[in-house]
Amino acid sequence: KNQVEQSPQSLIILEGKNCTLQCNYTVSPFSNLRWYKQDTGRGPVSLTIMTFSENTKSNGRYTATLDADTKQSSLHITASQLSDSASYICVVTSNTGGFKTIFGAGTRLFVKA
Amino acid sequence: DTGVSQNPRHKITKRGQNVTFRCDPISEHNRLYWYRQTLGQGPEFLTYFQNEAQLEKSRLLSDRFSAERPKGSFSTLEIQRTEQGDSAMYLCASSLPTGSHEQFFGPGTRLTVL
Numbered sequence: 001k002n003q004v005e006q007s008p009q010s011l012i013i014l015e016g017k018n019c020t021l022q023c024n025y026t027v028s029p030f031s032n033l034r035w036y037k038q039d040t041g042r043g044p045v046s047l048t049i050m051t052f053s054e055n056t057k058s059n060g061r062y063t064a065t066l067d068a069d070t071k072q073s074s075l076h077i078t079a080s081q082l083s084d085s086a087s088y089i090c091v092v093t094s095n096t097g098g099f100k101t102i103f104g105a106g107t108r109l110f111v112k113a
Numbered sequence: 114d115t116g117v118s119q120n121p122r123h124k125i126t127k128r129g130q131n132v133t134f135r136c137d138p139i140s141e142h143n144r145l146y147w148y149r150q151t152l153g154q155g156p157e158f159l160t161y162f163q164n165e166a167q168l169e170k171s172r173l174l175s176d177r178f179s180a181e182r183p184k185g186s187f188s189t190l191e192i193q194r195t196e197q198g199d200s201a202m203y204l205c206a207s208s209l210p211t212g213s214h215e216q217f218f219g220p221g222t223r224l225t226v227l
Contacts, residue, residue: 004155034215043117043204043218044156089155093214101216103148103155 004104023090031095117219138207
């Protein structure tokens with residue numbers, strides 16, 4: 001069964017600290033993996049996208065990694081800011097025929113002053 | 114055109130009523146997607162269109178749900194005889210059919226069924 005599992009479910013950190021969010025997937029065949037940021041009451045916004053051949057990609061203070069062999073990805077946030085408080089959703093797309101994009105349940109991040 | 118827009122942003126209705134939501138995608142995007150999202154969960158796929166053709170529907174899309182994209186531009190999602198379990202955020206996204214297929218999301222319509 002195609003699944004995307006994220007951990008932790010929620011996380012509280014102090015402003016300025018770093019954190020790492022995890023994503024494990026079983027989607028096959030694999031096409032790409034995206035991390036989205038979703039502020040409360042808003043639609044998700046893409047942070048990074050990685051294909052099979054990419055193992056790291058950065059977007060400002062966000063760095064995503066991908067290990068296609070173990071089917072794991074992480075999102076590392078450096079020097080967190082209050083505005084980083086949001087849900088972070090891992091999304092995996094398969095390149096099989098038909099539509100197959102699987103969303104994780106997200107990690108809810110709270111950054112406190 | 115700065116992004117995907119959805120209307121209304123919020124809808125409160127009584128159980129048994131019909132509701133209709135509208136999505137206007139990014140103008141050059143010919144793929145359009147509908148998702149449902151409940152609190153603490155990721156978006157769940159409902160259906161998607163390429164131009165005016167509805168290419169796939171999730172089993173979540175019961176007979177009370179119908180989506181249309183008559184001219185291949187904006188889309189509507191109608192829910193008939195709403196139930197309390199329909200309360201959720203309904204998200205629309207659009208993408209190009211080539212390249213990375215990155216989906217750009219709208220702000221969503223929050224539905225509350227009383």
